[in-house]
Amino acid sequence: MSVLKRFIRFVVVMAALIGVMAASLAVIGPQVANLVSAHKSDHQTLALKPLAERSYIFDASGSRLGTMTNREDPQNRVVISLKDIPDTVRWSVLATEDANFYKHKGVNIRSILRAVNANLETGGVSQGGSTITQQVVKNSLVGDQQDIKRKLREAFLAVELEKQMSKDEILEYYLNSVYFGGGAYGVAAASEYYFNKSVKDLNWAEGATLASLISSPNYYNPFKNPKVALKQRSLVFKRLVATKKLTEDEVKFYQAVPLPTVANKPKPPYDYFVEEVKQQLLSDPKYGLGGTEAERNRAVYEGGISVYTTYDPAMQEKAKQARDETMPGNLGDGTFQVINPKTGQPTIGTQAIASVEPSTGAVKVLLGGPGYDKVQFNIALAGRQVGSTMKAIVLATLLEQGYVPSDTVSGGKCTFKFPGQTKLYSPSTGKAGTGTITTMIQVSSNCGFVRLGQVAGIDNVVAMARKLGITSKLDAVPSLPLGTSDVSPLQMASAYATFANDGVRNEPYYIEKIVSRDGKTLYQHQAKPERVMSIQSARLVDQVLLNNVVRGTGKNAAIEGGQPAAGKTGTTNDSTDVWFVGFTPRLATAVWMGAKDGNISLDSNAELRGATGGKFPALTWGRYYSLLYAGLPVVDFTPADPTRSGKSVGKIPNEVGGSGGGSGTTRRTPRTNRGGGGGTGGTGATPTTLPGFTPTTQTPTTATPGTLGTVPAGGN
Numbered sequence: 001m002s003v004l005k006r007f008i009r010f011v012v013v014m015a016a017l018i019g020v021m022a023a024s025l026a027v028i029g030p031q032v033a034n035l036v037s038a039h040k041s042d043h044q045t046l047a048l049k050p051l052a053e054r055s056y057i058f059d060a061s062g063s064r065l066g067t068m069t070n071r072e073d074p075q076n077r078v079v080i081s082l083k084d085i086p087d088t089v090r091w092s093v094l095a096t097e098d099a100n101f102y103k104h105k106g107v108n109i110r111s112i113l114r115a116v117n118a119n120l121e122t123g124g125v126s127q128g129g130s131t132i133t134q135q136v137v138k139n140s141l142v143g144d145q146q147d148i149k150r151k152l153r154e155a156f157l158a159v160e161l162e163k164q165m166s167k168d169e170i171l172e173y174y175l176n177s178v179y180f181g182g183g184a185y186g187v188a189a190a191s192e193y194y195f196n197k198s199v200k201d202l203n204w205a206e207g208a209t210l211a212s213l214i215s216s217p218n219y220y221n222p223f224k225n226p227k228v229a230l231k232q233r234s235l236v237f238k239r240l241v242a243t244k245k246l247t248e249d250e251v252k253f254y255q256a257v258p259l260p261t262v263a264n265k266p267k268p269p270y271d272y273f274v275e276e277v278k279q280q281l282l283s284d285p286k287y288g289l290g291g292t293e294a295e296r297n298r299a300v301y302e303g304g305i306s307v308y309t310t311y312d313p314a315m316q317e318k319a320k321q322a323r324d325e326t327m328p329g330n331l332g333d334g335t336f337q338v339i340n341p342k343t344g345q346p347t348i349g350t351q352a353i354a355s356v357e358p359s360t361g362a363v364k365v366l367l368g369g370p371g372y373d374k375v376q377f378n379i380a381l382a383g384r385q386v387g388s389t390m391k392a393i394v395l396a397t398l399l400e401q402g403y404v405p406s407d408t409v410s411g412g413k414c415t416f417k418f419p420g421q422t423k424l425y426s427p428s429t430g431k432a433g434t435g436t437i438t439t440m441i442q443v444s445s446n447c448g449f450v451r452l453g454q455v456a457g458i459d460n461v462v463a464m465a466r467k468l469g470i471t472s473k474l475d476a477v478p479s480l481p482l483g484t485s486d487v488s489p490l491q492m493a494s495a496y497a498t499f500a501n502d503g504v505r506n507e508p509y510y511i512e513k514i515v516s517r518d519g520k521t522l523y524q525h526q527a528k529p530e531r532v533m534s535i536q537s538a539r540l541v542d543q544v545l546l547n548n549v550v551r552g553t554g555k556n557a558a559i560e561g562g563q564p565a566a567g568k569t570g571t572t573n574d575s576t577d578v579w580f581v582g583f584t585p586r587l588a589t590a591v592w593m594g595a596k597d598g599n600i601s602l603d604s605n606a607e608l609r610g611a612t613g614g615k616f617p618a619l620t621w622g623r624y625y626s627l628l629y630a631g632l633p634v635v636d637f638t639p640a641d642p643t644r645s646g647k648s649v650g651k652i653p654n655e656v657g658g659s660g661g662g663s664g665t666t667r668r669t670p671r672t673n674r675g676g677g678g679g680t681g682g683t684g685a686t687p688t689t690l691p692g693f694t695p696t697t698q699t700p701t702t703a704t705p706g707t708l709g710t711v712p713a714g715g716n
Contacts, residue, residue, distance in 0.1 A: 045164060046141065046157065046160060046161055046164055048136065048140040048141070048173060049139075049140040049141070051077060051079055051173070051176055051177055051185075051186070052075035052077060052185070052298075052301075052302030052303075053075070053077050053078065053079050053302065053303065053304030053517055054067045054068065054069050054075060054076050054077055054078065054189070054266065054301075054302075054304065055067065055068040055069075055299075055300055055301065055302075055303055055304055055305045055306070055307065056068070056305075056306045056307065057274055057277060057278075057306075057307045057309060058306065058307065058308045058309060059309060059311045059312065059313050060309065060310050060311055060312050060362070060364070060512075061312075062308070063313075065267075065271070065274055065309070065311065065313070066266065066267040066274065067266040067267065068278060068300055068301060068307075069183070069266065069301055075183075075185060075301065075302050076182075076183045076184050076185060076189045076193070076266055077176065077177075077184075077185035077186045077188075077189050078186060078188040078189050078192075079176045079186065079188075079304065079517070080176065080186075080187075080188045080199065081172065082168050082171060082172035082175070084199070084200055085172075085175055085187055085199060085200075086199070086200055086201075086202060086207070087245075088202050088203055088204045088206070088207035089175070089187050089191075089199060089202055089206075089207040089210060089211075090171070090175070090207075091207075091240065091243070091245045092204070092207040092208045092210065092211035092236055092240060092245075093175065093178075093187075093207075093210070093211045093214070094132075094171075094243075095211070095236065095239035095240050095242070095243045095245060096211040096212070096214065096235075096236050096239055097132055097135070097211070097214060098131050098132040099239065099242075099243050100131075101131065101132050101133075101167065101171065102167055104131060104133075105159060105162050106131060106133045106134070106155070106158035106159040106160075106161060106162040107131060107133075107134065107155045107158055107159060108131050130154075131158060132170065132171065132174050133158040133161055133162055133170055134154050134155065134158045135174060135178075136158075136161065136170055136173055136174050136177070137154050137157045137158045137161060138154050139177055139178075140173075140177070141157055142154050142157065175187050176188070178214055179214075179217055180193070180194070180210060180213050180214070180217055181193075181213055181217030181218060181221055182194075182217075182221075182263055182265070183265070187199050187210060189266075190210050190213075191206075191210070192264055192266070193263060193264055193265065194206075194209065194210070194222070194260045194263070194264070195260055195264075196264040203254070203257070204240070204246060204250070204254045205233070205254040205255075205257035206257075208233050208236040208237055208240065208254070209222065209229070209233050209236075209259060209260070211236045212229065212232040212233045212235070212236045213229075220232045222259040222260055222261070223260070223261065223262075223263060226259055226261075229259055230259060233259070234255065237251045237254065237255065238251075270372045270373060271372050272366050272367065272368035272369070272372055272378045272380060273309070273311045273316070273363070273365075273366040273510065274309075274311075275372060275376075275378065276366065276378065276381065276510060277307065277309055277510050277511060278300065280510065280511065281296065281299075281300050281307065281511075281514075282296050282297060282300055283296075286523075287511065287514055287522070287523045288514070288522040288523050289303070289305070289514070289522065303516070303517065304516070304517030305514055305515065305516055305517065305522065306514070306515045307511060307514050308511070308512045308513045308514070308515070309510055309511055309512060310357075310360075310362035310363050310364060310509065310510055310511070310512060311363070311364065311365075311366075311510070312364040312365065315355065315364050315365050315628065316365045316366075316367060318624055318627040318628055319353045319355070319365050319367050319624050320334065320367065321623075321624075321627060322620050322621075322623040322624035322627060323351045323353065323367070323620055323624075325623055326616070326619045326620045326623050327350075327351055327593070327616065327620060328605075328607040328608055328616060329349075329605050329607040329608055333370055333371070333374065334350055334351070334369070334370035334371060334374075335348040335349065335350050335370045335374070336348070336349045336350070336605060336607070336608065337349070337605060338595050338600055338601070338602055338604045338605050338608070339600075339604040339605075340595075340597065340600055341600065341601070341604075347595055347596065347597055347600065348370070348375075348595070348596050349593070349594060349595045349596065349600075349602065349605070349608075350369050350370045350375070350379070350593075350596060351367070351591060351592065351593045351617070351620060352367060352368055352369060352378075352379035352380040352382075352489050352591075352592045352593075353365060353366075353367040353380065353489070353589060353590070353591050353592075353620075353624070354366055354367070354380045354488075354489040354490040354492075354493045354589065354590050355493060355587055355588065355589040356490070356493045356494050356497045356508050356587070356588050356589075357497070357586070357587060357588075358497035358498070358500040358501035358506070358583065358585070358586070358587070358588055359501055359506070359586075360506055360527060361494070361497070361505075361506030361507050361508045361509055361527070362508075362509060362512075363490065363508050363509065363510050364587070365589070366378070366380050366381075366490065367380060368380040368381065369596065375596060377596065379489070379592065379596065380488065380489045380490050380592075381488050381489075381490055382488055382598075383472050383485075383486030383487055383488055384486055384487070384488070384489075384577045384592055384594060384598065385483055385484060385485070385486055385572045385576070385577045386483040386485065386486075386487045386492060386570050386577070386579060387482070387483035387569075387570025387571050387572045387577060387578070387579055387613060388444045388446075388449075388482065388483055388553075388568060388569060388570040388571065388613070389483060389492060389568045389569070389570035389579050389580075389581045389590075389613070390465075390480065390481055390482065390483040390485070390487075390570070391440075391441060391444065391449045391481055391482075391483075391568060392441075392496065392499070392541065392545060392568045392581075393461060393464055393465050393468065393470075393495065394449055394452055394453050394456055394461050394481045395437065395441065395452075395541055395544060396464055396468070396499070396533060396537060396538075396541050397456040397457075397460050397461045397463075397464040398437065398452060398455065398456050399533075399536075399537040399540050399541065400464065400533055400534065400537050401456060401460070403437065403455075403649065404437075404540070404643040404644060404646055405436060405437050405438045405540055405543065405544050405643070405646075406436045406437070406438065406643070406645065406646025407436065407437055407646045407647055407648070407649050408434055408435060408436055408437075408646060408647070408648050408649065409434065409435070409437065409440060409448055409451050409452055409455075409648070409649045409652075410433070410434045410447070410448065410451065411433055411434070411435060411439075411440055411443065411445035411447055411448035412433060412434075412447060413426070413447060414426065414427060414447035414450060414451060414652075414655060415655070415656040415657065416450070416454070416478060416654045416655055416656060417654060417656050418478070418654050419654075424656065425478055425479075427446045427447050427450050427479070427482065435448070436646060437452065437544070437649075438544050438547055440452065441544050441545070441547070441548050441552065441568065442547060442548055442551055442552030442553070443552065443553070444552070444553050444568075444569060446482055449481040449482065450478060450479070450481060450482065451649075451652045451655065452481065452649065453478065453480060453481035454478070454652050454653045454654055454655070455649050455650070455652060455653070458476045458477065458478065458480055459476055461480060461481065462474045462476050462480070464533075465495070467505070467532035467533070468494070468495035468498050468505060468532060469491060469494045469495055469498070469505055469507065469508070470487055470491050470492075470495055471491065472485060472486055472487045472488065472491060473485065473486070474487075478654075483570055483572065489579075489581075489590035489591070489592045490508060490590070492579070492581045492590040493508075493581065493588045493589055493590040494507075494508045494588070496567070496581050496582065496583050496588045496590070497583060497588035498532060498533070498538070499538050499541045499542055499545070499566070499583065499588075500542065500566075500583040500584065500585055500586075500587075500588050501538070502535045502538050502539065502638075503531055503532060503533035503534055503535055503537060503538035504529045504530065504531050504532070505529070505530050505531075505532045506527060506528075506529050506530075507528065509525055511523065511525060512524075512525050513525065536640055536641055539637070539638060539639065539640035539641075540640045540643070541566075542566050542637045542640075543566075543637070543639070543640055545566035545567055545568055545582070545583075546564055546565070546566040546637060548566070548567065548568060548569075549564075549565050549566060549567055549582065553568075553569040553612075553613070553614040553618075554567050554568065554569050554580060554582065554614060554618050555614070555618070556580075556614055556615070556618035556619040556621075556622055557580055557582050557618040557619075557621045557622040557625075558622055559584075559622060559625045559626050559629055560622075560626040560629075560630070561626065561629055561630065561632075561634070562634050563584060563625070563629045563632075563634050563635070564584065564634070564636055564637055565582055565583070565584055565622075565625060566582060566583055566584075566637070567580055567581055567582020567583065567618070567621070568580070568581055568582070569612065569613030569614040569617070569618055570613045571611070571612040571613045571614075574601035574602075574603060575601055575602045575603055575608070575610065575611040575612065576594055576595070576598075576599050576600060576601055576602070577592065577593075577594045577598075578592075578593045578594065578602070578611050578612055578613045578615075578616060578617055579591065579592050579593070579613045579617055580613050580614070580617035580618040580620070580621045582618075582621055582625075584625065584629075584635065585635050585636075585637060585638075586635060587625075587628070589621060589624065589625070591617040591618075591620050591621045591624075592617065593611070593616055593617050593620075
């Protein structure tokens with residue numbers, strides 16, 4: 001720059017400064033006394049604003065799933081100690097922002113004049129005017145409003161801050177608080193964002209790049225304006241030479257290091273499981289993150305907490321693999337196409353899968369659809385008609401009332417008339433013949449289970465569903481045993497997990513513990529097992545549902561390698577919702593298949609025509625468990641104790657024409673079925689560990705009259 005040009009620029013700048021100072025003095029002159037008075041009152045301890053820090057979420061093995069930051073204002077920050085910040089970063093920032101940081105006492109008039117001179121020399125912003133201490137005060141205490149009063153207060157407080165904090169403490173706060181662009185606050189997050197490495201590994205070229213961003217992160221962004229960014233980095237190198245941190249030869253070497261070209265944003269934890277965890281953290285005060293929504297929001301997105309979950313990503317991947325290998329019509333992304341009859345337009349269908357550990361209630365897998373990036377609606381938590389999977393709950397109700405699997409009932413065509421109603425109720429599919437309750441499950445007889453629902457009492461079936469953890473609305477109607485109510489896959493998996501756990505229910509949960517940024521445990525999951533049915537009844541349910549996988553509608557769920565499995569299929573009208581819910585002693589899983597928007601027949605897709613729970617979801621379930629159990633030892637179910645001989649369930653309440661109770665022939669329940677002996681079975685507590693439980697024997701009651709509800713056409 002020529003001497004003349006430099007002189008002209010200097011004159012212009014000084015004229016502007018004089019004008020501003022003159023105007024400022026006129027404004028603040030009358031307020032000097034107030035400012036001095038205000039300063040005198042600030043001799044109390046200054047408290048810097050706590051730095052927002054990103055939170056982490058971990059899977060069941062302790063591996064990081066991702067970071068949690070506010071999407072609207074992502075505070076991507078990792079607070080680290082000054083000792084973990086290398087000289088390459090520390091001195092690059094100091095040389096650029098405040099070379100005399102360790103010499104001044106908070107305010108440095110000479111640095112302001114030097115900054116004016118340096119900026120005139122370079123034609124750019126090579127040095128800042130405010131000290132680092134002033135910048136800390138501005139960002140944490142007084143804000144950045146552009147007026148003289150605020151600047152004077154900033155200077156006063158900077159002096160005070162240096163009396164109360166050490167230089168290293170101030171510098172550490174600054175290096176963790178300054179913004180570098182791309183949502184990255186502090187040198188640790190900036191190092192990840194720009195260089196995909198730990199800050200401790202940054203060289204001089206990388207440290208200079210970070211320092212060059214501070215004055216204007218957007219303008220000097222190397223991804224957007226590489227030429228400008230390169231020039232600004234060169235200015236930082238000149239300052240490093242001037243402060244004797246680098247030699248000219250070293251600068252020549254580092255000048256050849258290229259700028260970063262690809263941003264490395266933190267992995268967003270956009271996943272069905274993780275999203276549910278976030279929603280629970282934000283909405284439920286039981287996790288100790290605050291009594292208000294605003295407090296919990298700050299804790300989750302800015303509190304630096306670590307959330308440890310029950311999620312098993314390896315199991316989830318196997319669930320996806322099984323879905324993709326077995327789901328017909330798969331378009332390659334976990335979806336298939338069906339036609340919405342109301343609009344005539346194609347819409348997507350998919351599968352949802354939820355897995356629960358019976359012994360603890362830990363939710364291990366939550367596959368809510370084709371992927372959270374495609375569909376944000378979590379079907380694994382949405383209510384869908386459950387079809388004949390509800391029959392297992394009728395079975396459990398009967399067993400608790402003293403019935404046994406070998407008791408008999410007719411599965412033939414049935415007609416009912418209820419008190420106060422003129423309309424007759426006739427399920428459309430009645431499978432002829434009298435058989436045991438086990439047989440009724442095996443063939444999924446609708447009329448058989450409408451009769452059994454009347455024997456058990458619909459209100460009692462609802463009560464059993466509640467005990468098993470189903471909180472969805474259940475209409476106490478005669479068709480309830482056929483699955484006319486909407487229940488989520490997770491609730492169904494949890495209900496069946498109780499059968500696997502010897503009748504002890506564990507509330508499904510996602511979060512094991514939460515730890516604060518300073519290592520304090522804020523929340524720890526406490527198991528609260530509850531016995532909701534007798535061991536004998538639970539093991540008899542296991543036996544009947546195991547038989548269903550061996551000989552009944554659930555054959556496609558058989559696990560390769562011989563691991564015994566138990567479960568029940570479900571299919572609703574026109575194949576709108578098809579299910580398989582099953583379990584081993586170690587894991588319970590529900591697989592649902594249908595249209596994302598609900599209540600759309602799968603028959604519009606030729607590959608899915610005639611879909612049933614036993615045809616497709618059972619196949620997915622079996623493949624999933626075959627992948628899970630490959631190479632693992634077989635664990636058998638613990639057999640139930642011998643029961644009395646079977647007999648007719650007796651007269652069916654409200655049935656028109658005939659008792660429907662069966663022939664009255666007796667059969668002794670086999671002690672074991674496939675896998676019925678020698679195993680460890682469920683790991684639930686016994687009555688001795690949960691005192692006060694007494695199994696109840698209830699007298700069969702009649703159903704409460706009510707609306708009949710929609711009747712599923714098929715029993716599979």
